[in-house]
Amino acid sequence: MTNFYVNGKAVEVNVDPSTPLLWVLRESLGLTGTKFGCGMALCGACTVHLDGKAIRSCVAPLSRAEGKHVTTIEGLSNDLSHPLQKAWIEVDVPQCGYCQSGQIMSAAVLLKENPKPTDRDIDEAMGGNICRCGTYSRIRRAIHRAAELSTAGRPR
Amino acid sequence: MSASAVVGRREFLKTGAAAGGGLLVSWYLPVSGAGASAAETGVNQVALNAFVRIGTDDSVTVISSHSEMGQGVYTSLPMLLNEELEVEWSRIRVEAAPVDKVYNHPVFGMQMTGGSTTSPAEWERYRKMGALARTMLVAAAAQKWNVDAASCSVEKGVVLHRATGKRATYGSLANAAAQLTPPPEVKLKDAKSFTLIGKPTRRLDTPSKTNGSAQFGLDVSLPGMLTAVVARPPVFGGKVVKFDASEALKVPGVKAVEQVESGVAVIAERFWPAKLGRDKLVVEWDLGPNAEISTEQMLRDFAEQAKSLGAIAKKTGDAESALKTAAKTITAEYDVPYLAHAMMEPLNCVVDLRADSCEIWTGTQFETVDRANAAQVAGLPPEKVQIHTTLLGGGFGRRANPASDFVREAVHVAKVAKAPVKVVWTREDDLKGGWYRPMWHDRFAAGLDANGDPVAWTHTIVGQSITQGTLFEGFMIKNGVDGTSVEGAADILYSIPNLQVDLHSPKNGVPVQWWRSVGHSHTGFSVEAFLDEVAHAGGKDPYELRRKLLANQPRMLGVLELAAQKANWGSKLPPGVGRGIAGHFSFDSYVAQVVEASVAKDGDVRVHRVVCAVDCGTVINPDTVKAQMEGGIIFGLTAALKTEITLKNGRVEQSNFHDYPMLRIFESPKIEVYIVPSEANPTGVGEPGVPPVAPALTNAIFAATGKRIRRLPIRISDLAENAGAKS
Numbered sequence: 001m002t003n004f005y006v007n008g009k010a011v012e013v014n015v016d017p018s019t020p021l022l023w024v025l026r027e028s029l030g031l032t033g034t035k036f037g038c039g040m041a042l043c044g045a046c047t048v049h050l051d052g053k054a055i056r057s058c059v060a061p062l063s064r065a066e067g068k069h070v071t072t073i074e075g076l077s078n079d080l081s082h083p084l085q086k087a088w089i090e091v092d093v094p095q096c097g098y099c100q101s102g103q104i105m106s107a108a109v110l111l112k113e114n115p116k117p118t119d120r121d122i123d124e125a126m127g128g129n130i131c132r133c134g135t136y137s138r139i140r141r142a143i144h145r146a147a148e149l150s151t152a153g154r155p156r
Numbered sequence: 157m158s159a160s161a162v163v164g165r166r167e168f169l170k171t172g173a174a175a176g177g178g179l180l181v182s183w184y185l186p187v188s189g190a191g192a193s194a195a196e197t198g199v200n201q202v203a204l205n206a207f208v209r210i211g212t213d214d215s216v217t218v219i220s221s222h223s224e225m226g227q228g229v230y231t232s233l234p235m236l237l238n239e240e241l242e243v244e245w246s247r248i249r250v251e252a253a254p255v256d257k258v259y260n261h262p263v264f265g266m267q268m269t270g271g272s273t274t275s276p277a278e279w280e281r282y283r284k285m286g287a288l289a290r291t292m293l294v295a296a297a298a299q300k301w302n303v304d305a306a307s308c309s310v311e312k313g314v315v316l317h318r319a320t321g322k323r324a325t326y327g328s329l330a331n332a333a334a335q336l337t338p339p340p341e342v343k344l345k346d347a348k349s350f351t352l353i354g355k356p357t358r359r360l361d362t363p364s365k366t367n368g369s370a371q372f373g374l375d376v377s378l379p380g381m382l383t384a385v386v387a388r389p390p391v392f393g394g395k396v397v398k399f400d401a402s403e404a405l406k407v408p409g410v411k412a413v414e415q416v417e418s419g420v421a422v423i424a425e426r427f428w429p430a431k432l433g434r435d436k437l438v439v440e441w442d443l444g445p446n447a448e449i450s451t452e453q454m455l456r457d458f459a460e461q462a463k464s465l466g467a468i469a470k471k472t473g474d475a476e477s478a479l480k481t482a483a484k485t486i487t488a489e490y491d492v493p494y495l496a497h498a499m500m501e502p503l504n505c506v507v508d509l510r511a512d513s514c515e516i517w518t519g520t521q522f523e524t525v526d527r528a529n530a531a532q533v534a535g536l537p538p539e540k541v542q543i544h545t546t547l548l549g550g551g552f553g554r555r556a557n558p559a560s561d562f563v564r565e566a567v568h569v570a571k572v573a574k575a576p577v578k579v580v581w582t583r584e585d586d587l588k589g590g591w592y593r594p595m596w597h598d599r600f601a602a603g604l605d606a607n608g609d610p611v612a613w614t615h616t617i618v619g620q621s622i623t624q625g626t627l628f629e630g631f632m633i634k635n636g637v638d639g640t641s642v643e644g645a646a647d648i649l650y651s652i653p654n655l656q657v658d659l660h661s662p663k664n665g666v667p668v669q670w671w672r673s674v675g676h677s678h679t680g681f682s683v684e685a686f687l688d689e690v691a692h693a694g695g696k697d698p699y700e701l702r703r704k705l706l707a708n709q710p711r712m713l714g715v716l717e718l719a720a721q722k723a724n725w726g727s728k729l730p731p732g733v734g735r736g737i738a739g740h741f742s743f744d745s746y747v748a749q750v751v752e753a754s755v756a757k758d759g760d761v762r763v764h765r766v767v768c769a770v771d772c773g774t775v776i777n778p779d780t781v782k783a784q785m786e787g788g789i790i791f792g793l794t795a796a797l798k799t800e801i802t803l804k805n806g807r808v809e810q811s812n813f814h815d816y817p818m819l820r821i822f823e824s825p826k827i828e829v830y831i832v833p834s835e836a837n838p839t840g841v842g843e844p845g846v847p848p849v850a851p852a853l854t855n856a857i858f859a860a861t862g863k864r865i866r867r868l869p870i871r872i873s874d875l876a877e878n879a880g881a882k883s
Contacts, residue, residue: 019428023426027427032371032374032375033368035374035500036374036502037500037501038812038813039582039812040583040814043813073368076367077367084366085366088366089362093362093366094359094362094365094366095228096226097362098501100365100366104366122821123821126822129820130818131790132500132550132791133550133787134786134789134790135783136819137786139821140821
């Protein structure tokens with residue numbers, strides 16, 4: 001039995017603790033926003049937050065989550081109000097959309113650590129996330145836009 | 157699929173869909189399509205035709221007969237329909253069509269998405285469906301108010317009668333409208349009156365793609381569903397001799413291990429035990445006839461074959477004689493590898509097979525073909541098979557498989573699973589699974605006159621046919637020439653008086669298929685790179701030579717000049733940076749691109765900027781056109797710089813993104829897209845951005861380094877300082 005928190009809620013899962021967290025989220029907890037792309041931490045589609053840090057859930061065993069807080073794309077906001085979601089919609093980033101959960105979750109950690117990233121900062125932080133549709137220039141634009149929206153919404 | 161290769165397609169669009177009212181459009185309702193969600197929502201959804209339902213709450217559901225794989229049709233088709241229906245954009249929802257002949261592609265006569273044809277083919281039908289629905293809503297209002305329909309108008313989903321001040325929302329009229337007979341003919345707006353078409357419009361699917369709610373095939377779950385992975389032969393065409401499942405069956409959660417047509421299926425409660433079970437499975441394979449094939453050998457064989465004349469695809473003048481009398485001749489050989497589609501969502505398919513029905517959930521581009529294949533495997537008539545098309549996590553042609561490989565297999569697995577089952581392909585399964593863009597060898601010779609202008613051009617192409625042996629063979633292959641093999645080569649727009657293009661179509665055991673931009677993905681590269689060689693051999697600026705040869709091609713000339721102007725062609729660049737240009741006509745659209753690139757001392761290529769100009773006729777959603785050009789450029793750069801599928805001893809050597817790498821954000825250039833305004837009918841957008849970027853890049857590398865790249869992907873070893881100029 002593994003106990004941890006997903007998007008703020010306590011969960012208890014009875015699955016082999018060596019199972020990658022990705023499949024526990026998707027199949028045991030029904031949170032299918034986190035995607036399977038490679039199974040080898042090469043594409044970033046499975047990116048979630050573990051205690052606030054971006055991890056590739058396809059290679060993280062469930063045991064690693066014991067007692068910790070996991071945030072998935074579903075937990076980013078419940079009403080599309082996160083600045084990254086707003087910016088993603090404003091810039092119309094996604095094409096097929098399959099990689100975008102992972103892109104947004106990686107970008108969320110970037111913005112938390114660096115509220116005003118440069119193009120170079122973005123390129124470095126987002127280098128682990130592949131987009132086969134080639135939305136990279138819009139991802140850059142949207143992260144800059146989200147940074148603006150976050151700053152604007154912050155008390156001065 | 158390559159639309160431009162289909163004989164007569166352009167003729168059809170000219171005389172049929174584009175002729176204004178000439179196209180026969182079915183509007184009847186498929187049984188399975190009407191009012192599907194009424195029970196769940198409590199809102200009555202009234203179908204006014206097969207393509208639109210009006211909710212009594214004033215919501216509007218547009219039924220998309222084409223699959224959404226990122227190319228934006230879930231937005232562009234509703235835009236077309238709503239141009240005539242005229243409701244508020246925020247009221248519109250979109251839903252995938254069930255499989256029914258009413259949803260057949262107006263040109264291809266089957267339900268499918270491909271060939272960059274959705275907007276061109278649906279340009280009239282979706283507007284007409286919107287107009288039919290609006291006309292019926294107006295008629296219902298007029299009847300209710302006892303006024304002349306002609307005295308009513310519509311505005312944002314409301315019918316108005318100004319003289320009396322009466323007004324009624326579409327939702328309140330829907331039930332009455334549905335009782336009326338649709339008018340036999342409707343008049344569509346002319347382009348000047350468009351209020352939606354041509355305006356940048358937010359995609360309807362974006363919100364769901366930013367909060368994890370978008371449902372792809374892999375996300376489908378059914379009560380009692382099992383998950384399977386399949387062990388497939390390590391060599392194409394291999395067969396199971398025997399297998400030992402004893403260890404696999406010991407994995408907790410594994411329910412069964414069964415032989416199926418394509419290999420051995422490990423069926424489990426969930427994905428992970430299925431995968432662990434497969435790791436423990438021992439299979440003895442009969443490798444079959446392809447156990448020795450290697451791409452290295454093929455490369456040599458193709459080059460050898462190119463020395464003889466193949467089937468003639470195009471002959472203008474007498475190129476061989478003109479080569480002999482030319483003032484100067486040059487020759488070159490180009491090679492491109494097999495390529496996998498590598499959609500981010502690996503293949504998958506959910507099947508619920510019952511005694512008298514079969515339901516399938518998958519992201520497919522090929523509903524009609526898949527249904528026929530699934531029915532055959534299930535032993536059911538096709539009408540007992542229904543396909544629920546989910547969102548596609550990328551398609552690029554792979555999900556339009558003529559053999560329905562991933563669907564057929566899943567039905568086979570469902571037969572032995574005896575429960576609803578989801579077959580999941582791992583990334584390794586997907587990359588090694590075949591159906592690649594073929595490997596191609598191109599051999600050129602050009603003859604130049606005393607002025608340095610090309611007067612003769614011969615082009616011999618060697619590569620597998622993608623349509624041979626499929627149901628498309630009959631109309632794609634003419635006189636031994638598969639149109640998809642020579643598109644972009646046999647129909648070049650440059651005026652060269654003596655031109656000859658011929659084709660060899662060797663057979664081997666590697667399954668091949670259409671891959672974003674199809675034949676153009678290799679001809680765009682080889683033709684535009686060799687033309688650059690011709691320009692340099694003749695002492696001409698490559699842009700100016702293209703202009704001269706395109707004097708009679710105003711639309712191609714238009715994009716070429718626009719791209720060159722926006723890129724400031726001829727201006728000085730920083731030291732080490734080179735500029736290259738290429739243009740290509742595909743899927744009836746014209747695209748030109750200018751690339752700025754540099755090469756580091758170790759041979760590493762850096763792409764700084766891509767300027768793209770496109771003429772795709774009337775633009776429906778400019779933002780989508782831009783997005784597709786941006787995406788096409790990244791897709792083309794990945795092929796130019798990164799990827800190849802190679803085989804050795806019959807085995808595919810690549811397995812995942814470490815050895816089949818994608819372009820990443822830190823490698824992606826600044827991209828600018830410019831659209832040429834046009835009132836011509838819409839033409840393709842999803843694919844035409846791909847072909848010009850590889851040659852524009854290699855031409856830029858030549859400008860920067862003097863080194864001519866003639867094989868893709870570009871290898872650092874071909875460009876490192878000690879590699880030497882190869883021009």
